[in-house]
Amino acid sequence: MSHPVISEFDIIFAGGGTTACVVAGRLAAWDPSLSILILKGGQHTLNQAVHVQPYRFTSHHVPTSTTMTFNVGNPSPRLNGRAPIVSCAHCIGGGSSVNTMVYTRAPASDFDDWGADGWESKNLIPLMKKLETYEVQPDRPTHGYGGPIKVSYGGCKLRASEEFHPCWHDIRRYIDGTTGRRSDAAHHYVYNQAHNANLQIWVGKRGAVIFRDKRAVGVEFTSDPVSCPDAGQSSSIVRASKLVVVTAGAFGSPAILERSGIGAEAILKRCDIQQLVDLPGVGENYCGLRDHNIVSVPYFSADGAVTMDSLWRGKECCPGPFNRQGNIIEHLAQWKINGKSLIAQNGTDAKIKWRPDDDELKAMGSSLSTTMEGLYPASAGSIHIKWDENGQEGIDFNTGYLMIHPILYLLTLDTKRCAKFFDGMPSYRGEVPAGHPCFPEGSAAVCRETTGPVDLNAPDLIYTAEDDEAIDRYNRDCGMSHPYHYQTTWHSLGTCAMKPRADQGVVDARLNVYGVTNLKVADMSIAPKNVGTNTYSTALLIGEKAAMIIADELGIECRPYKRVSK
Template identity: 60%
Template sequence: MSHQILSDFDIIFAGGGTTACVVAGRLASYDPSLRILILEAGQHTLNKDAHVQPWQIPTHQAPTSTSVTFNIGNPTPHLNDRAPVVLSGRCVGGGSCVNFMVYTRAPASDFDDWGVDGWESKNLIPLMKKLETYEVQPDRPTHGYDGPIKVSTGGCKLSLCDEFIQVGTTYHKRQYADDTNDLETCNTYMSWYSYIDGTTGRRSDAAHNYLYNQAHNLNIQVWDGKRVKRVIVENKRAVGVEFTSDPISFPGTDQSPSTVRASKLVVVSAGAFGSPGILERSGIGAEAVLKRCGIEQLVNLPGVGENYQDHNLLYVPYLAADEVVTMDALWRGEESILRESLAQWYSNGKSLIAQNGLDSKIKWRPDDEELKVMGSAFQPRWKEFFRDRPDKAVAIFAAGAGCSLRNILPPRNYMTASYYTLYPVSVGSVHINTTENGGERMDFTTGFLDDPSDIVPLNFAYKKLREIFRRMPSYRGEVSAGHPIFPEGSAAFCGEASGPVELNAPDIVYTAEDDEAIAKFHRDHMQTTWHSLGTCAMKPEADQGVVDARLNVYGVSNLKVADMSITPLNVGTNTYSTALLIGERAAMIIAEDLGIDCI
């Protein structure tokens, strides 16, 4: 097999996702003479409709999609022996080019809880402001107004989301707030803003706003369709990487390995799934993992691939009134709607093309009455973690105007209840392993619902959101196939309805059998929130850490990790905001290490 050695660069990024785009883009702007290479297994996203038009989210979830990787977990009894599938971005820009674009930020205390020098919230808030242009409201002290990433209300207002807020603030007895992304406010209903440029109506992703906008700088190169196998380490110093052409991005291409060298730094930035695998194939990891794969151990770091975390998500579909505006017709591809919406979008950046279907939410914390209803299984977790941290929400509840299961459901209007828990106790792991014929496979354990307390808020959320949706004016019943299978004769029976119940109507009374059906439904259908993190944790080495506070991999010089895998603890947010923040902080750290002015 031939082995090609290519020319040197100063810095090589193994992976071209969200954080890599931020770091590389910032460094190139700080010092345009830096020779920077990004190697990304997926394809370019530059000005491709599927990536820049917000409404096209469902295309990236389709089984035939090549813009994401379908990471298949090991079957687990806590998911009724299902093998969960977790998607991760697989294109230049990574998750920022395929995600739902919803704008949430973690509470400041999440970063303080990390206990890592330099990563305290007081040091990170200036970077949070630096990265964004908050188009929604002026003069907010924790928001930024001249950064590369745009935050707006999207292309048009959806009335379903107003209904959700109205019922939430009356029936659910929570207040409304203009901003629950101020790093401290939660447990209030609000409009849900988006990573969408309010002027152009385009997705506001890391690839276009940090990287592609520097096409004039020939010293920064992005090679797509290149899968990094390992980091080349000489005398405990990273000096380059070995890679091959990716067979998915470019079928039929030569799979011979190539080598490219870095004179200053190698940055592993392949995400919670890719980064631990690159380190392990490089001989950095736990002895048992490397030995079973026939890899010589260079550095004993048993924390590599451990500490996998995510959020636990459910989508539950409801029937909506015929006259209400939803995303359904567009997602079904109805030509007249698509043609009209595209014309408006090209004209002024508005219409459903610049929408994700999600316009309202609450970062929910249970009150005393709700805690009592939730029962004893959640009490220890509440007392130990949540009770004295009033800025931490247990879950996010949201209303979606439409249902993306367009090929399964009959053509009509739908609305979707989504809920996901933000700090599950359960953790998993991501490692490399070998197949029976000597190939490589992923050994991925999600940990989903392993801890008994994790399912309790999901069970409660199903019931509470059902009561909220039943009271929304556009409610026309449940899509029974997307709900628990309740016993015959149950008061919780799901089906079509002529309209909503009154605000003061009694709640559905669930029997013990009904509760069992809800728990089974969650174990059968709970899924990833695509918020994978933690597998190269920024912790002390003795505590299964992989990188230090300056993102250096323990035991190897000139090697850093910069992506969501470094997050030591979970964060109460959709993780795009955190990936951007890690990128800004990593760019500052690297610039300081190289003596580059980054002001």
């Protein structure tokens, strides 16, 4: 059955996340005559308050959110039989439009360890500088001051962060220091080029690559069932005269390749998809064991302490002066005037990095050398498509979480260290029981409310073996039904790895998919190894690098970035 060809573009991006916006935006700015199409399953984010007001990021991570896809993994005995849930963005701009906006960059050695020609840190640091305007401190040689992405301290500080430690609250954010708006890829790379009719974004579309022989020539797409549930499932085709770039992220990109006949024979056969290229690395190498995980441990604070609760959880949970009926309205008014107030906050005001000492490393056991990359856990997860009982596409998702002893040991150490850090803060008033392990009766670690902080000279809390078991159970009980427990920080990567084909690689150092022509992948799925950072910075970096690669191949001059007013 043939499907209508409705249009033709020079380049089609199958996916509209962070990296897609960077690549498409750069190419459109360098050559406005280039016709470019971005196809995205999710919806637009242009000037929507839920995306541009920083404090609202929490609204994207609730089960009813339509801006996220909640990928349910297979139940795991390591998680007490629970099915872990890993979310990913489902809107234009991808993670940059919904993330927590924490600014960090990976160590240079992380990129050197990738082992990909042209991706060494010496080649990438200039691109890191190129993409940012670092509003925190002038004249830093490793930072940039003329790029599209703004980095600042945000709109205001929560005073409690200064109680944590005077040296640990230097938190930088992807927030414009002047406007107080989220600094995302969508607004700063593509939406600001609305004047260019050759750069188009079609939302609510999900597709597969089509080939002539083994050359990618376009994308066949249908309406996305989540974004457009009533649109029907008739297919259309859009042609690409120069290039197709898959940019749908660690979950979406391997799915697109497998729908297109590129992947392992067994996976495609069970889905009744004719194999075009045998590429068993597609969907493998998921960062499950090396994902950046989080265990939230909430505490009570003193009356009058300024927190985000009044904005995030409502006034009934937060007594004190920030609990007035007009609280959010007043904060919004101030934010509109000068970009300040809690509206320009992400609730992350302090941080600490620590490494296990020699005794702690020994306690992790002999598995350490074979299951860790430096101090990054090795991967064992995978993501593949499958059909459910109703004939609808789903995922066969193995996260690989908590498969090795060192990770559990580190999480136990984290839990204990957090307790020590927080109980000495002046605003500390005890633990919120729902967000802490259920310690046995009589344990010194049992949660309790207090009238003040613990004396800094008090002896350290001694945890028993039973206490450690309680912490272990707590960390294994994950899922959206209990948001405080162990879960992902949404830093998924690696499923279309930039590695040699014989080593389960999917793309080469020029981002070309093995076995076909005219097809590239550019997003976090190409990362062959983990990065010690929030992955937004790396997604931007991959976009800048991919734009240069594509421009070079098409003979386009990479001119300096010029800011374009919205």
